[in-house]
Amino acid sequence: MTGVIGSTIVVSSVAAGVGSLALVWYLDRHRGSAGAGWLMATLSAQTLWALAYAVGLLTSDLAVRAYAEALAWVGMVWLGPLFLGFAFAYTGRSDLLRTRGVRLLFTIPAAASLLALTHPFHDWLWLFLRRSPEFGIATVRYTIQLPGYAALLVSLGAAGVGVLLLVGAIHAYGPLYRREATALALTTLFPATGVVVWLVGVGPWPEVNFGVPLLLFHVVLDAYAFVGTRIFETAPTTQRAAKRSALDDLAEPLLVLDTEAAVVNLNRRAETLFGVDDTHTLPISFHDIAGADLDRVRSTGELTVTGPDGGIFSASYTPLSDPRGDDVGGLLVLHEVTVERRRKEQLSVLNRILRHNLRNELTVARGNAQSIQVSATDTALRTQAGAIVESSDRLLATAKKAKEFAQVQGRDLELSVVDVTEVVNDVWRDLGESYPHAEVTAEVEPVETRLRTDARVLSLVLSNLIENAIVHAGEREDRTRPAPTVVVRVTDAPTDESATVVEVADDNPRIADSEIAALRAGDETALEHGSGIGLWIAHWCVTALNGRIEFDYDDGNVVRVTLARDTAEGADHSAAVDGAAETAGGPGSLRADHTPGTTSGAGPSEADD
Structure with missing residues (x-):
């Protein structure tokens, strides 16, 4: 024994x-x-x-x-x-x-x-x-x-x-x-x-x-x-890392995934969205419940979910690591953008149709009005025809600006080293043909005027600001004063050695509060609206260039644009310029309640073009 x-x-x-x-x-x-x-x-x-x-x-x-x-x-x-x-x-x-x-x-x-x-x-x-x-x-x-x-x-x-x-x-x-x-x-x-x-x-x-x-x-x-069992496919360290992220109570659909793209936890909103109930045993493959590959969702940043609670969702993936820094999975947060996406598509279509039809129909109207103006013997009729021609010219100018912005809106920034003073001179050469009576002078302090930025977008900013100042010189009470005068100053930023300031100053009347309110609100309401598009374009473009636009009044309006000498620093500008317009509440914007960048003083120069 x-x-x-x-x-x-x-x-x-x-x-x-x-x-x-x-x-x-x-x-x-x-x-x-x-x-x-x-x-x-x-x-x-x-x-x-x-x-x-x-x-x-x-x-x-x-x-x-x-x-x-x-x-x-x-x-x-x-x-x-x-x-x-x-x-x-x-x-x-x-x-x-x-x-x-x-x-x-x-x-x-x-x-x-x-x-x-x-x-x-x-x-x-x-x-x-x-x-x-x-x-x-x-x-x-x-x-x-x-x-x-x-x-x-x-x-x-x-x-x-x-x-x-x-x-x-x-x-x-x-x-x-x-x-x-x-x-x-x-x-x-x-x-x-x-x-x-x-x-x-x-x-x-x-x-x-x-x-x-x-x-x-x-x-x-x-x-x-x-x-x-699946001890290392379902380690609680993934859960613990998710707890530390403080996103457990997020109202948006939230999924916790391990390193093998398996869902180990999800909140109630995600359960409803993907139809996960007590019959499902976690962990479960993300592909099985979402019908999409996780790597593709991460790369595109978007997920389309079918079913009664489905729709189009933007996807934000946040990697999770344990205290040693080892990868243990990630958090996937979904934000529904179905309504915004449809609205953007609708606005895009309307924008193209209106811009194209507006230009064509106005061209026809202007041509007929011009013919009447030339051939009519009645003075009143000629005056009325002339008014139609002038109104058509203003609307065609607005359509041209919209077209110029649309051309840069749909592309990524093209960064290169440009000289601000050369951009100012090029802009004025183009505008001088349309406004030969205006005087535009440049004042450049002994500063570094070269920037790494998008030359075309910067030109669009300056041309709209300078033209805005010229056009509204006619609103001065003293009509005996000389022709429109615009001063463009290029200086160092007073508080940032790595930035350059471009100021566009005029001697026009102070802007009404209602005009600046439209830009600050990021929206044009029935009561507060700008009468043109130039300042909106300038604002959207400055935002896209990772810059700041401010407005002041000193015996005339001063529009101050501050740009980093390297546009790429401090922000991710891989997105197209239309992202700046969207975040600022511009055409095709998905967030009309967004407040534009920095505004101060009296506000922008009055309505442009």
Whole structure:
């Protein structure tokens, strides 16, 4: 009978060691997953403990038996701290592994291992190793010293803390991790009980460390956790990282995904959108519920969802990492843009139709009015025809501006190094043909006037501002004053050495508050409206150039444009210029309630063209 018990102890110990080694091999496929490395190290220590103890039970040589016992001790003292490291990493607390206290904890098994391997030269861990066979196997008896007790108790305590962390994961993260964490929590109870009994020396067989053969139950539960469930596909560190993002209560659809594009959690809005209910078991493939590839959604930033609650959604993906910086998945937040997208398409169509038809029909109307003006003998009729021609000219000028803006609206910024003063001169050469009576002067301080920007968009800004000032010079009360005068000043930004300021100043009347209110509101209402489009275009273009536009009054209106010498700095300008118009509430805008950039003083020069 005793031989059967002894054989069972040896076979169970060997099986526990071999099983642990097999699990290390199996876990290698999950290397890099949260906690996998720590668990492999834990199982390696477990393998050393079990196999060394089994070898010791089969040898009668006391010296060999002592070294086998020493190797078994190395496995025992490392098992608890390594399991704690696994628990920290698996539950998303790997930052604690870098703390001084945890580092100090790992010095204890290191010191105990050194003492165990040098045992012939001292007796700090145990005294009087002697044979004491039980059940027909080579068991030994010795007296454990205080450092030995300390090392083993630290290992047991660390394992206990690890168990508590896993139990906490069960409580905090619900059924998703319940099977895995429960198995891993229970797996330590059997060998821990055997070690405590051996350590205390109670029972009829104090020579036998039953913690080793009981490792076999540990291995079986580990195998269930690793193979029977999806422990590393559903690590709670993904959930914990999502909790830290403070987006759990977001009203928009929110999905938490792991590194394999599987949904491990989602809020109620997302459940409704994708039809996920109690019949679905998480984790579930994102492609299965969304009908789209996650990488494509991330690259396009858009997802179309079918069904009664579906629509077009903009998609924002935020990567999640654990405290060490390792990728553990991501958050996908969806914002419905169905109405905005349809509105944008409708406005785009209307914009093209109106611009094209307006130009064609006005050209016809202007031609007929001009013919009447030339051929009519009635003075009143000629005057009326002339008024039609002038009105048509103004509307055609507006249509031309809209066309110019449309040409730059649909393209990305084309950055190059340009000289502001050259741009001003080019703009004035073009405008001078239409306004030969106006005087435009440039004042350039000794500054760096070269910018890395989009020359065409900058030209559009300056041409609209300068023309606006010229056109409204006719609204001055003193009609005897000279022709329209515009001064363009190029200076350094007073508070930013990396920026240049371009001011367009005139001597026209101060702007009415209602005019500036339209720009500030980002919308033209029935009561507050600008009478032209030039300043809107200037504002949208400055925004696209990562600049700032301000308005002031100093014996005339001053429009101040501040531009960084490198437009690309400080903002992502890979989007087309139409993004600036949209965020400012312009044609085709999706957010009419957006307040334009910076405005101050009296406001923009009065209605343009």
